[in-house]
Amino acid sequence: MHWLATLLKGRPRQRSDLQWQMRKSAPHELWLIIVDASASTRRHQALSQAKGLLAQVFDQAYRSRARLALLTACGTEPRWQRHGLKASRALQPWLDALGAGGGTPLLAALAQANHWLQQRQRRHAQEQQRCLVLTDGRIKEWSALAPLGCPSVLVDIERGPIRLGRAQQLARELQADYQHIDALRIL
Numbered sequence: 001m002h003w004l005a006t007l008l009k010g011r012p013r014q015r016s017d018l019q020w021q022m023r024k025s026a027p028h029e030l031w032l033i034i035v036d037a038s039a040s041t042r043r044h045q046a047l048s049q050a051k052g053l054l055a056q057v058f059d060q061a062y063r064s065r066a067r068l069a070l071l072t073a074c075g076t077e078p079r080w081q082r083h084g085l086k087a088s089r090a091l092q093p094w095l096d097a098l099g100a101g102g103g104t105p106l107l108a109a110l111a112q113a114n115h116w117l118q119q120r121q122r123r124h125a126q127e128q129q130r131c132l133v134l135t136d137g138r139i140k141e142w143s144a145l146a147p148l149g150c151p152s153v154l155v156d157i158e159r160g161p162i163r164l165g166r167a168q169q170l171a172r173e174l175q176a177d178y179q180h181i182d183a184l185r186i187l
Contacts, residue, residue: 028067033133034134077105
């Protein structure tokens, strides 16, 4: 009901005096999360700290009623864990079981994510997309990367006394905001 328009006409005495308005639904949000879970993320408990951050992100997505897409980069190829479903508490067992190992197929994951986001944008034009990439940046070589088609944040989870700093270069190429996990206060 449009209360202001109804009351401006005076006190409503019958149903026909009431003014109605169309509901405006806010566009849905999609949060794409790409997690580098390669063997190098086990060093200095980087993945453990990233899992704590992910728990906060999942909780925030649940409260915001956002949809989540999860892509892990570990082993020989990236794996989709979730494709744009509503955030729920059912993610906790997956997060608890998340382990690190194998190579770093992060570049393949970024290419898959970029392609998937483009397809999703064509189907859901009103959807607001965001991307969060968690990585230590320990990739040997890569060619130029295409920026993801949405606002993105790259969280560097590289820890320890010797840091290569490749995640900063990745963030620049992806045109993503760069944050180090040690500097994060509140997401």
